[in-house]
Every structure is written in structure tokens, then in C-alpha cells.
Amino acid sequence: MGSTGVRIAIDAMGGDHAPREIVAGALRAREELGVEVLLVGNPQEIQCQLPPKTNLGQIEIVAAEEAITMEEEPLSAIRRKPKASINVAMDLVKQNKADAVVSAGHSGAAMAAALLRLGRLPGIDRPAIGAVFPTIVANKPVLILDVGANVDCRPKFLEQFAVMGSVYSQYVLGTPEPKVGLLNIGEEDSKGNDAAVRAHQMLRENSRISFIGNAEGRDVLSGRFDVIVCDGFVGNVLLKFAEAVGEVLLQIIREELPQGLHGQIGTAILKSNLKRIKQRVDHAEHGGALLLGVAGICIISHGSSQAPSIFNAIRMAKEAVDNQVLQQILYQYQSLQGETS
Amino acid sequence: MGSTGVRIAIDAMGGDHAPREIVAGALRAREELGVEVLLVGNPQEIQCQLPPKTNLGQIEIVAAEEAITMEEEPLSAIRRKPKASINVAMDLVKQNKADAVVSAGHSGAAMAAALLRLGRLPGIDRPAIGAVFPTIVANKPVLILDVGANVDCRPKFLEQFAVMGSVYSQYVLGTPEPKVGLLNIGEEDSKGNDAAVRAHQMLRENSRISFIGNAEGRDVLSGRFDVIVCDGFVGNVLLKFAEAVGEVLLQIIREELPQGLHGQIGTAILKSNLKRIKQRVDHAEHGGALLLGVAGICIISHGSSQAPSIFNAIRMAKEAVDNQVLQQILYQYQSLQGETS
Numbered sequence: 147m148g149s150t151g152v153r154i155a156i157d158a159m160g161g162d163h164a165p166r167e168i169v170a171g172a173l174r175a176r177e178e179l180g181v182e183v184l185l186v187g188n189p190q191e192i193q194c195q196l197p198p199k200t201n202l203g204q205i206e207i208v209a210a211e212e213a214i215t216m217e218e219e220p221l222s223a224i225r226r227k228p229k230a231s232i233n234v235a236m237d238l239v240k241q242n243k244a245d246a247v248v249s250a251g252h253s254g255a256a257m258a259a260a261l262l263r264l265g266r267l268p269g270i271d272r273p274a275i276g277a278v279f280p281t282i283v284a285n286k287p288v289l290i291l292d293v294g295a296n297v298d299c300r301p302k303f304l305e306q307f308a309v310m311g312s313v314y315s316q317y318v319l320g321t322p323e324p325k326v327g328l329l330n331i332g333e334e335d336s337k338g339n340d341a342a343v344r345a346h347q348m349l350r351e352n353s354r355i356s357f358i359g360n361a362e363g364r365d366v367l368s369g370r371f372d373v374i375v376c377d378g379f380v381g382n383v384l385l386k387f388a389e390a391v392g393e394v395l396l397q398i399i400r401e402e403l404p405q406g407l408h409g410q411i412g413t414a415i416l417k418s419n420l421k422r423i424k425q426r427v428d429h430a431e432h433g434g435a436l437l438l439g440v441a442g443i444c445i446i447s448h449g450s451s452q453a454p455s456i457f458n459a460i461r462m463a464k465e466a467v468d469n470q471v472l473q474q475i476l477y478q479y480q481s482l483q484g485e486t487s
Numbered sequence: 488m489g490s491t492g493v494r495i496a497i498d499a500m501g502g503d504h505a506p507r508e509i510v511a512g513a514l515r516a517r518e519e520l521g522v523e524v525l526l527v528g529n530p531q532e533i534q535c536q537l538p539p540k541t542n543l544g545q546i547e548i549v550a551a552e553e554a555i556t557m558e559e560e561p562l563s564a565i566r567r568k569p570k571a572s573i574n575v576a577m578d579l580v581k582q583n584k585a586d587a588v589v590s591a592g593h594s595g596a597a598m599a600a601a602l603l604r605l606g607r608l609p610g611i612d613r614p615a616i617g618a619v620f621p622t623i624v625a626n627k628p629v630l631i632l633d634v635g636a637n638v639d640c641r642p643k644f645l646e647q648f649a650v651m652g653s654v655y656s657q658y659v660l661g662t663p664e665p666k667v668g669l670l671n672i673g674e675e676d677s678k679g680n681d682a683a684v685r686a687h688q689m690l691r692e693n694s695r696i697s698f699i700g701n702a703e704g705r706d707v708l709s710g711r712f713d714v715i716v717c718d719g720f721v722g723n724v725l726l727k728f729a730e731a732v733g734e735v736l737l738q739i740i741r742e743e744l745p746q747g748l749h750g751q752i753g754t755a756i757l758k759s760n761l762k763r764i765k766q767r768v769d770h771a772e773h774g775g776a777l778l779l780g781v782a783g784i785c786i787i788s789h790g791s792s793q794a795p796s797i798f799n800a801i802r803m804a805k806e807a808v809d810n811q812v813l814q815q816i817l818y819q820y821q822s823l824q825g826e827t828s
Contacts, residue, residue, distance in 0.1 A: 391729070
């Protein structure tokens with residue numbers, strides 16, 4: 147595929163399988179998506195991962211002397227290591243040399259680097275991490291945010307998440323009028339803790355989003371909601387639980403389906419249908435989480451990401467760039483501000 | 488089965504399928520578990536559900552003039568209707584005419600009735616609702632509490648939940664030394680919001696429980712933990728999500744597997760294997776959640792409970808009575824108090 151002009155800075159040193167799987171995913175994205183990839187990290191280690199005779203068109207290796215490990219305290223590490231790969235990747239966006247960042251490294255460090263290097267979008271108090279979950283309705287995903295950036299959330303933050311999430315759902319996921327829900331413990335308006343009750347009221351009164359009420363845990367995958375907002379504590383617990391549950395369920399299918407002669411024959415016949423089930427259930431297919439509210443497109447991949455996840459994360463980044471998510475958030479949020487002030 | 492002497496007061500009017508399914512479950516429990524059942528509610532309606540020529544041994548119908556509906560605000564309804572079936576059932580325990588209460592009615596009303604009629608156990612600030620989840624390890628369930636009684640929890644409450652949960656896990660579920668976790672967004676001691684960090688410290692220092700650290704969302708079903716404590720907001724979201732997720736996967740399998748000619752043939756061949764998957768994935772009927780911390784055994788069943796769930800809830804109640812859960816909590820908690828004061 148020819149170049150689309152979209153340039154993605156990739157933290158080649160971040161993740162359990164870095165740089166091998168990161169580079170492999172990036173090369174595939176270059177081929178299939180036509181993006182330009184900027185591989186940020188130790189040049190020698192990155193070079194070793196390029197297959198012999200790799201065509202180097204649309205690949206740039208950007209040297210970064212250091213990397214942040216999973217064990218480090220994110221904010222201090224980001225400050226102590228200005229030349230860490232994630233910092234250098236963010237700087238590329240800041241300097242307009244790249245359109246987006248993808249990292250499978252320490253997610254807290256990626257957030258800290260984004261905040262310190264790119265800053266927040268005007269009008270946004272706290273960035274949120276959004277994760278796209280599949281639902282029971284095919285091709286109707288739900289965006290959950292925040293899934294880990296903010297352990298305590300004021301109602302105002304949740305309202306901002308709703309606006310940003312609606313933009314993403316509309317412009318990237320293609321939902322005409324995204325239905326927004328507030329994660330809560332009951333359907334009634336008065337349910338939940340103080341923050342939830344106040345957030346419910348604010349969401350209800352916000353004319354820029356289509357708030358349809360509280361979403362209970364059972365509603366998350368129902369397809370009734372396009373965007374669900376929550377604080378980063380409950381969102382993170384839910385995300386990690388959901389990821390693990392998908393794996394548990396696939397494990398059960400793998401164990402039970404091929405049992406016996408009939409099982410082996412039937413499983414062989416169903417190979418392509420089973421692959422579709424895996425695609426609908428497996429979180430690796432969904433690429434990564436997105437950091438919304440900073441002045442740049444940042445996709446945070448799972449630390450365990452292999453090449454297919456990195457490929458999908460790069461696709462997410464490209465779609466966010468193509469659909470001008472930042473500009474739309476800015477526009478929506480600013481006009482919202484204009485109305486309420 | 489002959490009588491075991493255990494008497495269970497059953498809110499015959501509570502639940503979507505009351506009184507029919509409630510009475511059916513109670514009759515089965517009387518037969519198979521040898522418990523004495525006290526059916527609380529409208530005598531005429533209950534009578535209608537008893538099959539002709541029912542042997543009335545070990546059945547007592549206790550008249551209650553009113554019932555609480557799912558729409559009512561629990562605390563005010565409990566106060567306004569002293570003769571509601573759930574209040575009368577609690578009174579039977581208070582008066583030592585029954586050993587436990589089972590209700591599939593409004594769970595908030597059941598909790599309010601328990602608090603007002605039975606009161607808290609000495610030393611317990613807040614009762615918690617505990618739910619037993621299956622894990623990936625066969626026959627190694629995990630008890631999660633609180634799943635909905637307290638939307639905001641002080642660290643001290645979480646510590647009390649840990650003590651009560653450990654007692655239940657040890658004496659009812661038969662875990663020799665229950666491993667306790669704190670639901671959190673990371674493994675490190677310093678993770679989470681202020682309440683989580685302080686709760687972590689208190690749990691760590693409590694010598695009466697075996698605290699092994701933070702449990703992330705992905706650890707819930709891993710089998711590494713026997714008891715996981717959390718506030719009722721995140722616990723409730725998690726419980727309802729977990730209940731729904733099995734149904735979602737089955738739906739995806741039903742949709743995708745029979746697609747195309749190969750799909751139809753393969754699915755037909757795999758019929759019995761698919762049935763086994765359904766059995767493992769389908770939300771296992773654990774009967775109910777338990778209310779821990781009030782001065783009586785109370786099992787809260789799902790509003791949608793049919794006879795098998797009610798039967799299982801009565802079995803849970805009987806096991807809690809047989810294993811003297813209340814006395815053990817009292818003992819453990821009092822000795823804990825003695826040590827720390």
C-alpha cells in the first residue's frame with residue numbers, strides 16, 4: 147500500500163516482547179495500512195529485528211538512549227530519563243514530526259510522558275484512558291472510560307469523559323448519535339455514591355451528549371450503550387476482569403470443543419467460524435486503549451502485546467488521526483464551554 | 488430426609504416468580520435437606536402453590552399482610568410496612584423461631600429489614616453482601632464482598648469484611664487458611680486511591696487474616712484468592728458484569744458457529760460438546776448472596792430466582808447455620824478487637 151502520509155511514532159522498547167514484536171507489528175502496519183513508522187529506541191536493537199533486505203521506505207529509526215521499565219514509578223522515571231523512548235516518541239508528536247504515539251510499555255509512564263510533553267487539551271481537567279469492548283451486538287462496540295488514569299473522579303471529570311468519548315465513538319467508531327451511560331449500581335437516577343448522583347445530574351443536563359441513564363455491570367456488553375463513563379478505579383477493575391474472562395472462555399472452548407472423535411471432526415469443519423468467535427471475544431484483536439484529553443493521539447497497548455496487537459494499535463492510531471479526533475474534541479468541548487459559561 | 492432441626496424463614500412474596508417458584512424451591516429443600524421451612528406471606532396465595540395432598544410436616548405458613556415491591560425505596564418501605572413479609576421473616580429469627588432468612592425480594596429492603604430488626608453484630612460497623620464466584624480452578628470458589636451494601640467504604644469497613652469473609656470461607660466453604668486480597672488497580676502496595684492504600688496497610692497488619700496483597704480484576708477468577716474485599720460500588724458492578732458475560736459468550740457462539748453450510752454440519756456434530764461448554768459458562772446458580780455482619784443468617788437471592796436458585800439459597804443458609812458462622816464471626820471479631828485495643 148502506498149503512503150497515506152500518516153506518521154506513527156512507536157515506542158520500540160516498551161512491552162514484554164519489545165523490541166521484536168513491536169517492530170514486527172510496525173512493519174506489518176507499514177505494509178497494510180500505508181503509514182510511516184518511526185521506531186523509537188536503541189537503534190542497534192531495532193536494526194536486529196528488521197529482516198534482511200527490508201525495504202527501508204517509510205521506516206525511520208529514532209534513537210532513544212534509555213527506556214522505562216515496568217517496575218519504575220512512572221512520574222519520577224519520566225522526569226529522570228528525558229531521553230527514554232516514550233519521552234522521545236511524545237516529543238516527535240510535539241514537534242509535529244509524528245501524528246500519534248503507540249506504546250506497549252508502562253501505561254502510567256506513557257500517561258505521565260503525554261501529560262508532561264504534550265499537555266492537556268484546553269478545557270480538559272483530566273485525561274482518561276478509554277478502552278473499546280466488544281458487545282453482544284456484532285460490530286457495535288462500547289467505549290469505556292476511564293479505565294485507569296484517575297482513581298478518584300469528580301463529577302466534572304466524568305462529564306468531560308462523556309464528551310470526549312462521544313466524539314471518539316462518533317468520528318472513529320462511526321456511531322451516528324452515541325448513547326452515553328454512567329456506570330452505576332442501579333438504573334434509578336438516585337443510585338450510587340454522591341459522585342455518581344451528581345455526575346448523573348450533570349450528564350442529564352448536558353445537551354451535547356445523548357445521555358440515556360445509568361449503566362449497570364450487566365449493561366456493559368448489552369450493546370445498549372456506545373459510551374460508558376466511570377472512574378478509573380472501577381473501570382480498571384472491569385477492564386482487567388473482562389480481559390481475563392475472555393481468555394477463560396476461549397480456554398473452555400479449546401478444552402471442550404475438540405473432545406472425542408466427533409469433536410475433532412466438528413472442530414476442523416468449524417475452523418473459520420471459530421476464528422470469528424475468537425476475534426469477537428479476544429482483547430488482542432482490539433489493539434489498545436486510547437489516552438483522551440492530551441494534546442496528541444496516544445494509543446496504549448497491553449504490556450503483553452505481540453505483533454497483531456501492535457498492528458491493531460497502529461490502526462487505531464491511524465483512524466484517530468484520519469478522523470481528526472483531537473480537533474473534534476477541541477471543537478465540541480469549546481462549544482460546550484461556550485454554552486455553559 | 489428426616490429433620491435436621493434447622494428452621495429457615497422464607498420470604499414467599501419476594502421475587503419476580505413469587506410465590507410459585509419460592510414455594511417450589513422451599514418444598515424441595517424440605518425434602519432433600521431436611522430443613523423446616525417457614526413460608527412467610529399471604530397464606531391463601533401460598534396455599535395455592537402447595538400441590539394437593541402435600542404432607543404438611545416441617546412446613547409452617549406464617550401470615551404476613553404486606554409485601555415490598557421492587558420499586559419502593561427500601562428503608563422507608565421497611566418502616567412503613569412493619570407487617571411486610573421480609574420484616575416478619577426477620578422477626579422470626581429475632582424471636583428465635585427461625586435460624587435464617589432467605590429472600591429473593593428487593594435486596595435493599597432485605598438489608599434494611601435485617602439492620603432494623605436484627606441489628607449489627609457487636610464490633611461490626613457495616614454489614615456487607617458477599618457473593619461466591621466460581622474460579623478457573625475447579626471447586627475453588629472465591630468470596631467477593633461487598634457486592635452492593637455500601638457504596639462508600641472506609642478502610643476499617645474493608646478490614647471487617649476481610650475478617651467476616653475469612654470466617655465464611657473457612658467454616659462454610661472449607662478453606663483451611665483463606666487467602667485474602669484487596670481489589671485494586673495494581674499489585675504494588677502503593678496502588679489505588681487513598682482508601683485502598685490505607686486499607687492495604689490495615690489488612691497487612693491484621694494478624695487474624697492471611698492477607699496476600701492486592702487483587703487486580705484479572706486475578707478475581709484466577710483461584711489465587713479465597714476472599715477479595717472491595718467497596719460495594721465496584722463489587723456490584725463486577726458481580727453484575729460477571730453474571731452477564733457468560734450469556735454474552737453463549738450468544739456469540741450461537742450466532743457465529745452455525746454460519747454457512749460447514750457451520751451447520753459442524754455445529755450438529757458438536758452438539759454434546761457445545762452443551763458441556765454451556766454448562767461450564769452459564770452463570771452457575773449459586774443460590775444467593777449472603778448478608779454478613781447482621782445478627783442473623785440472611786441469604787439474598789436474585790430477583791429472577793426460580794425454584795433451583797431458591798433451593799440453593801436455602802442450602803447456603805443451612806450450611807451457614809450448621810457451621811455457626813455468626814458465632815465464629817463474633818468470636819474472631821471480638822478477639823481481634825481485644826488484640827488491637
